[in-house]
Amino acid sequence: MWRALWLVPMLLSADDVPVGVVSGYISDIQPASFLLKTVTEKQFRCTYDNRTWFEQSRIRVPIKSFQPTDLVEIVADRRLIDGTPCYVRTVRLADLARKESGRMHITYRAVTENIIPRGEYNWAGTVKELTPEMLVLRTRSQGYKTISLRRDTRYLEDGVVSERERLQLNTLVSIRAGRNFEGKVEGYQIIWGAVTPK
Numbered sequence: 146m147w148r149a150l151w152l153v154p155m156l157l158s159a160d161d162v163p164v165g166v167v168s169g170y171i172s173d174i175q176p177a178s179f180l181l182k183t184v185t186e187k188q189f190r191c192t193y194d195n196r197t198w199f200e201q202s203r204i205r206v207p208i209k210s211f212q213p214t215d216l217v218e219i220v221a222d223r224r225l226i227d228g229t230p231c232y233v234r235t236v237r238l239a240d241l242a243r244k245e246s247g248r249m250h251i252t253y254r255a256v257t258e259n260i261i262p263r264g265e266y267n268w269a270g271t272v273k274e275l276t277p278e279m280l281v282l283r284t285r286s287q288g289y290k291t292i293s294l295r296r297d298t299r300y301l302e303d304g305v306v307s308e309r310e311r312l313q314l315n316t317l318v319s320i321r322a323g324r325n326f327e328g329k330v331e332g333y334q335i336i337w338g339a340v341t342p343k
Contacts, residue, residue, distance in 0.1 A: 265323050279291060
């Protein structure tokens, strides 16, 4: 038992362990775990249990319904299960329409929207400053807002999952944000462009 316990800090401190919404492919499905290959080509052994929700077209399905070629969105947590910190709460089949400009076209609604809605603030405005760590938003009625960007901040461009590097200064955006335990405002979702992909 003691031999297993000394591994816990090392496992939990792994920076690459997926947390939040992650896109990828699942394979090597076992009774309590599967192999996750992310869209950035990283691989993790993730665990699940009878509380994990598997969904296709908003209908709960068994895990065997997923194939290694199916693009999925998962909600991952750092809960330690069976010796691995990648615990999966939700697996949802992504609605892959086409690939264009290096972006994946999947449905706009995030897998966490009905399960773990986050953020007490919803702001709209223009991006005045932008770094990998933070964004300064100029709103019309509330002045400037400084928002920290998280590793799992979700970016949506024209209703499509995008990335921070595509966001430009002076872009009109809508941001869902909230305060962390330290009182700092963090951005959970940033949207710009049209809502529905063309």
